[in-house]
Amino acid sequence: MTGTIGRVALVTGASSGIGAATAHLLASRGMRVVVNYLRNSGAAHEVVAGIEAAGGQAMAVQADVREAAAIASMVDQVQATWSGIDVLVHNALIPYAIKSFQDMTWEELGGKLNDEMHAAFAVTKAVLPAMAEQRWGRIIYIGTGLSKRPRENMIALGTAKAALEQFARYLAQELGPQGITVNIVASGPVEDTRLADEFDDAHKQRQVAATPLGRLAHPADVAQAVAFYASEDNAFMTGTTAAVNGGMSMY
Known part of the structure; x- marks a missing residue:
């Protein structure tokens, strides 16, 4: 990971x-990390404090990634402190309805599609100039296995993330000649996340039973895949999807 020391993520x-x-993981590998958050300032500053206590560098910056002006302000703050952004990990969860298509309105489905893509579009546009100028960059989008494997009542999330993943492939093709890789980390069900809390224990046990490795993912499992894509070690992978799901779905 030598080349990642001092990179800004x-x-x-x-x-x-x-x-x-x-x-936490990127900071432990020598990157300076911008901890973006929407509302939970206390939790974001706890993440920063934990990184700093371990000897890393981090800063918390509030911004709604659905708003271009807020993103521009965040990028300006980062540039004033650490110069440009080398690595983008777009993980922010855009709210969505959990219901059947028959019960869903266009405002719910179309709103999720619009917000998902607008956030990815706006945050990528904001970080791209610095990456293009230095001819090096790493972009990682957090996707979901639901974009390929449907599950009951998850049509809004699965459809929006499928659009995001294809968007990422087009970017990978366009930005490769500039030294910028674009990849997707598609997780299966992940413990200790807001989505996991939507389902009861019986549902989780069915998911575990369908997973060859015998458990659901932890956030750290997903972070490991992200960290590889963000590193110098990833010199020749772009437009790919890492399926972090314990074998629940193989593709």
Whole structure:
């Protein structure tokens, strides 16, 4: 991981779950980490404090990644402190409805699609100039196995993330000549996340039974895949999807 020392990584939605685990891991490998959050200032600053206590560097920055002006302000703050952003981990969870298609309105489905893609579009646009100028960058989007393997009542999330994943592949093709890789980490069910709390224990046990490795993912499992994609070690993988699901779905 030698070449990652001192790199600046922006992790959106980093106050808890996968984002927090990723922020801790990237910091432990020598990156300076921007802990983006929407509302939970206390949790974000706890992540920063934990990173600093372990000898790392981090800063918490509030921004709604659905708003271009808020993103621009966040990037300006980072540039004023640490210069440009080298690594983007777009993890922020955009709210969505958990219900059947028959019970869903267009505002719910279309709103999720719009917000998901607008956030990815806006945050990527904001970090890209610095990456293009130095001809090096790492972009990682957090996806989900639901984009390929449907599950009851998850049509809004699965459809929006499928769009995000194809968006990432187009970017990978366009940005590769500039030394920028774009990849996706698609997790299966993950413990200790907001989505995991939506389902009861019986549902979780069915998921565990369907997983060859015999458990659900932890946020740290997902963070490990992100950290590889963010590193110098990933010199020749772009437009790919890492399925972090314990074998629940193989593709």
